[in-house]
Amino acid sequence: MSESGDDAPRRDDAGVVTWQLGRRPRGRWRVAARCRYGFPQAIETEPVLPGGEPFPTLYYLTCPYLVEAASAAESEGELARFDARASTDAAFAARMREAHEEVVSRRAAAARGSDPCGGVGAAGQRDPLATKCLHARIATALAGIGDPVGEAMIERVGAACGDARCDGRSHDGR
Numbered sequence: 063m064s065e066s067g068d069d070a071p072r073r074d075d076a077g078v079v080t081w082q083l084g085r086r087p088r089g090r091w092r093v094a095a096r097c098r099y100g101f102p103q104a105i106e107t108e109p110v111l112p113g114g115e116p117f118p119t120l121y122y123l124t125c126p127y128l129v130e131a132a133s134a135a136e137s138e139g140e141l142a143r144f145d146a147r148a149s150t151d152a153a154f155a156a157r158m159r160e161a162h163e164e165v166v167s168r169r170a171a172a173a174r175g176s177d178p179c180g181g182v183g184a185a186g187q188r189d190p191l192a193t194k195c196l197h198a199r200i201a202t203a204l205a206g207i208g209d210p211v212g213e214a215m216i217e218r219v220g221a222a223c224g225d226a227r228c229d230g231r232s233h234d235g236r
Contacts, residue, residue, distance in 0.1 A: 078102055081231045082124040094121055095204035097222035099229060103128065104201035109173040116178040118186025120169050121201035127223035128216075132196040135215060144193040144211050154210055155191055161209040162190030165202060184209060 075093055079102050080086050089111040095104040103125040111117050123129055148155045162183035169177055182188055185198035193199060193211050203212025204221075 072100070075102055078228055078231070079105060079124050082126055082129075082228065087122070087124075089117060091122075094201070095206075097125060097228075099222065099226045101125070101226075101228040103222070104204040106168075106172065106205065109169050109177045109179060118179040118182050119184075119195075119198055120165055120172065121184070121198060121205045121207075123197040123201040123204075125222070126227060128200055128219070129197060131219040132200055132215065135218075136196050140196060140215075141193050144214075145191070148191040148193070157208060157210040159190045161202065161207050162187075164207045168207075184212075 072093075076086075079091075079093075082102065087105060087107065089107050091105045091107040093102045093104075094106040095102070097103045103123070105122050105124055106120055107117050107122055109117055109120065123132065148158055165183040166181055169182070170180060173180070179186060183190055184202045185195035187194060196211065196215055199209050199212035200215050201212070202209040203216055
């Protein structure tokens with residue numbers, strides 16, 4: 063659930079997400095979470111694109127602030143720290159497994175019976191204890207799944223920017 067509590071589609075969601083990503087999102091999607099300013103933060107993309115191509119990432123981070131924070135944390139070695147924690151902290155690992163199973167379950171429901179990537183969790187990973195992409199982990203947590211990696215990152219950097227940067231986006235069609 064989004065921070066704003068309102069996941070209903072809005073007229074300009076497609077334009078905002080296109081601006082956030084710098085391209086149109088692939089396939090059919092919906093807003094999975096919104097920031098406190100009402101802008102999309104994460105989207106849910108159907109597991110199979112219209113042309114039949116599998117799409118292994120169910121939740122995709124769109125918020126420019128959080129994308130930047132996730133990229134910075136990855137470049138600072140945060141993935142390895144989360145991997146180490148998963149191998150030494152049983153409670154943390156158990157929460158990662160629970161989050162993985164919830165993503166698998168939601169993927170199956172979204173695929174309506176046809177998911178060539180069935181069994182994958184956040185970021186299309188088969189290993190529930192792997193943390194190859196902080197962006198997907200944050201998006202998963204924003205979508206309401208108790209992903210401990212995503213939750214830890216949100217706690218670390220905050221759930222939203224402080225300047226409503228998506229409100230000042232250009233309307234040049236990007």
